[in-house]
Amino acid sequence: MTHRAENLATLMRERLGVRAGEGFEAKVKHAGRRLPRWARKQAAVIVEAMALEAHPKLAQQVAHKKVDKAFKELTYFLERQDVKTRRKNRFLDFVAALAFVVFVTIGLVLAVMVWRGLV
Incomplete structure (x- = not known):
């Protein structure tokens, strides 16, 4: 999941021009209104899943289908940006x-x- 989030962070840097911050969570925070509301919500799902994944017991609570959908939608959105x-x-x-x-x-x-x- 971390690798996929780093790929999204790279796309945000290239396509949206978000230079500030290291990592996906910081890029989402600095992107602000460059991301539509639905994309910020999807990014919040990913950030929450990354936080849960860091703990062995809490990692079982991650809704993988929801997270995969969020990754897919954000990737599609960022790749379409010109x-x-x-x-x-x-x-x-x-x-x-x-x-x-x-x-x-x-x-x-x-x-x-x-x-x-x-x-």
Whole structure:
């Protein structure tokens, strides 16, 4: 299970750009909203199973089908992520926010000028 979790941590580093933290649990914590809610829940299932697996008596409580499903779904999600598209979307979001700020500023300046009777 640890090996599979490390593979997921590597995918998170490559596909989501999560550089901080060592190991799967730290990567999930630092990924935050880059992972959708359902993926964070699946990651929590894996982290809990890893914690239970560390103890011999508690390892019997691990629901292997649920954990395998979580690994499968997270792997599928992370392999579908495209780094170039993510960068392009971040750039376009920045440009859109900048354009909005410029238009609002121009609108406020014009409103003040009309209010003062300068236009």
